[in-house]
Structures are given as C-alpha cells and as structure tokens.
Amino acid sequence: MRALTYDQAVELGLEPRDYAYEPVIGEFEAVLDFKVxxxxxxxxxxxxxxxxxxxxxxSAFREDGKHYTPKDGGIDFSEEGLEGGLYRLTIGQNK
Structure with missing residues (x-):
C-alpha cells in the first residue's frame, strides 16, 4: 500500500495527532513512521x-502528476515500503 487514509492510521493505533504540524527546521536524520x-x-x-x-x-506534493516528492525530486514518497527508513532531511522555513 502506498499510503494509508487518516482513518486507517487511527485504526492501526498510529496516532497522527501526536505529530506536530510545524516540522523541525534544519538538517537532520529522521525515520519515516507512516504516510497518510x-x-x-x-x-x-x-x-x-x-x-x-x-x-x-x-507534506509531499504531486509535482508532475504522479510522483509525491520534495522540491528536489530526489525521492517519490508515494512508493511502497519506505516506512521505517532513515532519511537525511533538510527542512527550511515556509515563506
């Protein structure tokens, strides 16, 4: 499965509400827990x-009509099997 619906995530006990809307700003490693x-x-x-x-x-957005990627296009987060992976993220402040 590429991603869950919000209701599926809650039913699985993943608690999306426990995750802040404001991301950590900077460059660091993080584990992808799940996708909705x-x-x-x-x-x-x-x-x-x-x-x-x-x-x-x-959020990753569908820039080209089918791939959900960050602005650099380096990874399609809609691919299956990415959960549990450790990723090096660079996150800046939104304008």
Whole structure:
C-alpha cells in the first residue's frame, strides 16, 4: 500500500495527532513512521527524529502528476515500503 487514509492510521493505533504540524527546521536524520493521503493533492509523511524523539509531519506534493516528492525530486514518497527508513532531511522555513 502506498499510503494509508487518516482513518486507517487511527485504526492501526498510529496516532497522527501526536505529530506536530510545524516540522523541525534544519538538517537532520529522521525515520519515516507512516504516510497518510492528504485532503488535497498531497501526501503527509510522519517522521520521528531518533536523536530527540521529536515527531512531525511534512507534506509531499504531486509535482508532475504522479510522483509525491520534495522540491528536489530526489525521492517519490508515494512508493511502497519506505516506512521505517532513515532519511537525511533538510527542512527550511515556509515563506
């Protein structure tokens, strides 16, 4: 499965509400815990920073009509099997 619905995540006990909407700003490693389809054309990715235990969510958007990627296009977060992986993230402040 590429991602869960919000209701599926709750039914599985994943507690999306425990993840902050404001992500950690900076460059760091984080584990992708799970993914939830957003209400618009986005995929919410739920991460935990192992070093601090901080939990947050960020959205990946469908830039080219089928791939949900960060702006650099380096990874399609809608691919199956990415959960549990450790990722090096660089997150800046939204304008």
């Amino acid at each position: 389809w957003g209400k618009s054309v986005n995929l919410q990715c739920y991460f935990t920073v192992p070093a601090t235990g901080e939990r947050f969510r960020v």
